[in-house]
Amino acid sequence: MKYFKEAKNIWKSYVPSSGQSDTVEGELLRAVEKLRYEAHNNGNGNWDEGFEMFCDYLLETLASDKAFSVEVQGELVDNINRLLNYDHPYLEDDLYDRIADRIVEWSIYYKGPVKRVKNPNQYR
Template sequence: MRYFEEAKNIWINYVPARGQSDIVEGELIRAVEKLRTEAYDNGNGNWDEAFEMFCSYLLETLASDKAFSIEAQAELVADIKRLSDYSHPYLEDDLYDRIADRIIEWSKFHKGPIKREKNPQQYR
């Protein structure tokens, strides 16, 4: 992971102990780490619509953003789609770390942190 310290800083400052972040970057980092934890710890055994919502949020926020080249956008789409294949949990760090790096790049491009409204349907 190229931006470990930056991601750690977002986690410490913008991801609450429980519930959603009110900052886009915090929620993006929280989403990728929730997906990683679910795959590693539970083999995606608890997968439900809330995890689908994490994948959708990552896709909608990052995958077609002007912060990234067309190639980087395509890579993000492929990475997130792979993680969303809940019947085959992804158990390597590379995709999670690459997405986290893209979150930091997105934040730098948009000169974050950026406020967001919490999704009342996201319960994880």
């Protein structure tokens, strides 16, 4: 992971011990780490709409954003679509780390933190 320290700082500063983050980068990082945990620790056995919502949030926020080149946007789409294949959990760290690095890059681009409205439908 290229931006481990920066991701750790976002986590410590903007991801609450439970519930959603008040910032976009905090919620993005929370999403990717929830997806990582579910795959690694549960084999996606608890996969439901909440995890799909995390993937949708990552796609909507990152995959077509002007902060990234078309090539990087395509990589993000491929990576997130791989996570959506929940019947075959992705168990390596590289993909999750790549997405986390892009979250840090997004935060740097937008000179975060960027405030967000919590999604009342996200229960994970």
